Amino acid sequence: MQDRVWDVVVIGGGNAALVSAMSARDEGAQVLVLERSDRLFRGGNSRHTRNIRCVHGDGSDWNTGAYAQEELWKDLCSVGTGPSNPELAMLTVEASRSVPDWMVAHGARFQRPLAGTLHLGRTNTFFLGGGKALLNSYYRTAEARGIHVLYEARVTELEFQGTRCVALRVDRADGEQVIKARSFVMASGGFEANIDWLRRYWGDAALNYLIRGPRTNDGTVLAALLASGAATAGDERGFHSVAVDARSPRFDGGIATRVDSIPFGVVLNNRAERFYDEGEDIWPKRYAIWGRNIAMQPDQIAYAFWDSQVQGRFLPPMYGSFSAPTIAGVADQLGIDGTAAEATITAFNRCVSPDARERVDPAGLDGVSAAATPPKSNWALPIDTAPFYGIPLRPGITFTYLGVKVDASARVQRADGAPFDNVFAAGEIMSGNILSTGYMAGFGMTIGTVWGRIAGRKAARNGRD
Ligand SMILES: Cc1cc2nc3c(=O)[nH]c(=O)nc-3n(C[C@H](O)[C@H](O)[C@H](O)COP(=O)(O)OP(=O)(O)OC[C@H]3O[C@@H](n4cnc5c(N)ncnc54)[C@H](O)[C@@H]3O)c2cc1C
Numbered sequence: 488m489q490d491r492v493w494d495v496v497v498i499g500g501g502n503a504a505l506v507s508a509m510s511a512r513d514e515g516a517q518v519l520v521l522e523r524s525d526r527l528f529r530g531g532n533s534r535h536t537r538n539i540r541c542v543h544g545d546g547s548d549w550n551t552g553a554y555a556q557e558e559l560w561k562d563l564c565s566v567g568t569g570p571s572n573p574e575l576a577m578l579t580v581e582a583s584r585s586v587p588d589w590m591v592a593h594g595a596r597f598q599r600p601l602a603g604t605l606h607l608g609r610t611n612t613f614f615l616g617g618g619k620a621l622l623n624s625y626y627r628t629a630e631a632r633g634i635h636v637l638y639e640a641r642v643t644e645l646e647f648q649g650t651r652c653v654a655l656r657v658d659r660a661d662g663e664q665v666i667k668a669r670s671f672v673m674a675s676g677g678f679e680a681n682i683d684w685l686r687r688y689w690g691d692a693a694l695n696y697l698i699r700g701p702r703t704n705d706g707t708v709l710a711a712l713l714a715s716g717a718a719t720a721g722d723e724r725g726f727h728s729v730a731v732d733a734r735s736p737r738f739d740g741g742i743a744t745r746v747d748s749i750p751f752g753v754v755l756n757n758r759a760e761r762f763y764d765e766g767e768d769i770w771p772k773r774y775a776i777w778g779r780n781i782a783m784q785p786d787q788i789a790y791a792f793w794d795s796q797v798q799g800r801f802l803p804p805m806y807g808s809f810s811a812p813t814i815a816g817v818a819d820q821l822g823i824d825g826t827a828a829e830a831t832i833t834a835f836n837r838c839v840s841p842d843a844r845e846r847v848d849p850a851g852l853d854g855v856s857a858a859a860t861p862p863k864s865n866w867a868l869p870i871d872t873a874p875f876y877g878i879p880l881r882p883g884i885t886f887t888y889l890g891v892k893v894d895a896s897a898r899v900q901r902a903d904g905a906p907f908d909n910v911f912a913a914g915e916i917m918s919g920n921i922l923s924t925g926y927m928a929g930f931g932m933t934i935g936t937v938w939g940r941i942a943g944r945k946a947a948r949n950g951r952d
Contacts (some may be wrong), residue, residue, distance in 0.1 A: 493519045495946045496615030498642050498708055499674035502618075503914025503935035503942075505625040507672040508634050509593050510943025518947075519666065520629070521640040521657060523675075523703045527630045529622065529638065531676050532700035532886060532915070532931075535741040536618035537601070538611040539590075539928030539936065541583040549587075549597040551608040556580060567925020571721060572926065576921045578895060582937040587612055589940065606771050611929040618932075620701075640664075642675070645711045650901065651908040670909040670946035673899065674939065676888035677915040678706025679726060680738060683885075687722045697731055699883045702738045706771060709916055712891050717910075718902040721888035721919015727926045728778020730754075731883030733788060734806045745799040746878055748808075749777060750792075750866050751849070752793030753835055754880070756784040759818070759827035761835065765874035766865035769852060775926050778882040789880045790821050792832060794870045800849060808876045817877040835859050836869040843868050886931065890919040897942035910951055911942035914932035 495511040497504045500522025508518045522529050545553040560580050563570055570576030587597070596615040600608030607613075612865065614621040644656040652671050657664045661850075678684045680702045685693035713719065735744035750773075763780045767773055781789045805943050811817045814832050815825030838842065838859040840846070847855045847868055857867035886900050892900040899910045899917075914935040921934055925951050 492660045492669065493517055494668065495519075495670050495672060495943070496521065496666055496668035497674055497943075498655070499531065499676060499914070500636070500638075501533035501674065501914065501935070502531045502536070502622070502625075502932055503939040504672070504674035505622065505629055506936050506939025507674050507911075507913050507943035507946070508631055509625070509632065510940045511672070511947040512629070512634050513630050514540050514944055514947035516947035518634045519668070520634060520636045522636060522638050523640055523641040524701065526638050526639065528701065529626065530619065531704060533935070534619040534622050535700060536614070536621070536633050537742065538607060538613045538929045539586065539932040540611045540927060541586045541933060542580065543584070543587065543612070546858060549599065550610070550613045551600060554610045554713070556584070559583070562610075563930070564929055566927050568923045570921055571923040574922050575893070575895060576915040579921055579937045580935060582940070583933050586933065586936050590936065592629035595621055596624065599936060606769075607928055635896045642708055645708070645715055646659045647715050650905055655926070658675060670911065670949040672720060672942045672946050673708055673712060673891070673910065673912040673916050674914045674935075674942070675708040675916055676704040677890070677918070678709055679704055681946055688914050689782070690871065692782060692787050695727075696782065696882050697735050697740065697744075697882050698738045699729075699731065699740055699744070699885050700738070701822045702885070704915075706887075709890060712899065712910070718892035718900045719889060719908070719919070720892040720917065721922070722892050722924060723889045725888030725919065725922070725924055726778075727775055727885040727888075727931075728782065729774055729885065730777035730781055730789070730791070730880045732804055732806050733879035733881040735881070735883070740883070743805045744883060745774070746791060746804055746880055747774070748793050748804070748878065751797040751800055752864070752870055754834060755784055755790050755792065755823065755828060755831060757788055757790075757823055759824050761831060761859065761861060764864050766856070766863045766867060771928060775928075777880075778884065781880055782882040787882055790818070790823060791878045791880055792817065792828070792870060792875065794872045794875050796872045798876060804878055805924045808878050810874045810876045812873045812875070814870070816877050817875045821877050821879055832870050836865075836871055839867050839869045886915045886918070888919040888922055890915065890917045893917045893920055893938075896945045897938050909946070911946045913938040913942040915939040
């Protein structure tokens with residue numbers, strides 16, 4: 488291993504890495520994948536995924552209708568402050584059209600849309616068995632096509648001569664190895680599991696964040712690239728985050744810890760105050776702002792409350808909920824002031840329209856609002872029917888946006904303006920080129936697949952073209 492000079496070495500073991508590796512192999516390259524995790528937990532954040540968002544026509548078995556390029560583009564422009572680099576974002580949208588066929592040709596299998604609170608059956612294509620099954624298929628295909636995979640191989644350092652990466656230092660159980668290649672693809676994800684790095688931008692608040700994916704995404708490779716002169720892309724405070732059950736594990740809780748009760752009730756902070764419109768828009772467009780909403784609250788904790796009228800209308804919370812005959816009883820169990828919680832919710836109930844129960848329609852924006860402070864713009868029912876329910880919430884960080892700047896060839900750019908000769912990037916480590924502040928469900932896998940194909944192909948051809 489030490490003496491060999493590979494055509495392409497890919498760092499990472501998730502979707503972007505496997506797509507890069509298979510694309511490089513399709514070009515005839517000898518490819519080595521370095522995955523920090525062991526075989527069982529291989530696949531990074533990608534193993535937690537369920538679906539991908541791509542342009543497609545009508546008549547597919549896997550979607551309930553067509554999704555035109557213009558519509559996907561419009562959707563991307565309407566999240567957060569829109570795409571950070573419109574040219575690279577448009578390239579991503581256009582290239583997404585050929586992604587599902589490419590995936591199938593490399594071992595992926597899809598399934599009919601799943602029902603759920605995010606209503607993604609038309610726009611998103613679901614993986615049969617989820618992301619873990621997708622990654623297992625990709626690893627099988629990769630190994631069958633002659634790609635070498637080294638597990639428990641943690642890249643610690645990158646060695647450069649000028650603008651050329653010449654070697655990697657890799658930490659393994661049996662000691663350090665030096666790995667050489669003609670080209671490198673960096674697909675090692677974001678830095679969301681590096682709490683000290685998050686603290687630089689968020690202070691001690693970051694100590695209260697729960698990380699939805701694995702500990703392995705600590706940004707070691709991203710930091711090494713930046714230290715070697717790579718230019719950055721994306722907001723340093725930017726991340727995708729959702730409300731998760733505060734009882735979830737610190738790392739790797741995955742998809743099941745997300746809490747979807749928010750539009751059906753109210754959310755209080757630890758001063759028993761409401762702080763954000765729980766019914767601002769349909770849940771698929773708002774679920775991803777609630778992690779940040781909670782991150783901005785004292786002690787980064789919040790509490791969802793609802794009552795028996797709406798119980799059962801959303802996915803059941805993973806660890807169950809607290810319940811009591813009174814709101815104060817629920818609040819006591821959650822550890823906040825019961826009298827204050829009761830007063831806030833009683834005041835909220837007074838702002839709800841008298842005919843709310845007749846007009847409410849959870850299937851769409853119903854305009855059934857409460858003129859409270861802050862307002863609740865839709866689905867505002869009084870919370871007045873025992874038993875009452877509650878759950879503690881924390882920010883659940885999915886992935887970070889700050890990454891390395893790339894060009895349309897996925898080549899990593901340097902802050903001094905000269906690109907690296909042989910360093911390419913795909914996936915979360917460069918998602919800041921596409922995403923600014925917002926996110927669309929399913930687009931992380933689109934970015935990883937589109938840019939993995941480009942990075943793998945370009946890395947294989949580098950110096951040959
Ligand atoms: C719970 C959850 C659900 C999600 N659901 C969806 C969904 O349904 N659809 C969607 O599009 N997106 C979803 N996402 C986001 C999605 O997971 C990411 O956008 C995508 O997986 C990123 O792929 P990636 O290959 O860039 O990173 P990852 O899949 O995170 O892979 C990074 C890899 O790099 C390895 N690595 C890290 N550091 C090193 C190192 N120093 N040396 C060697 N290897 C290293 C890690 O072990 C890992 O294998 C979800 C995320 C989470 C957490």
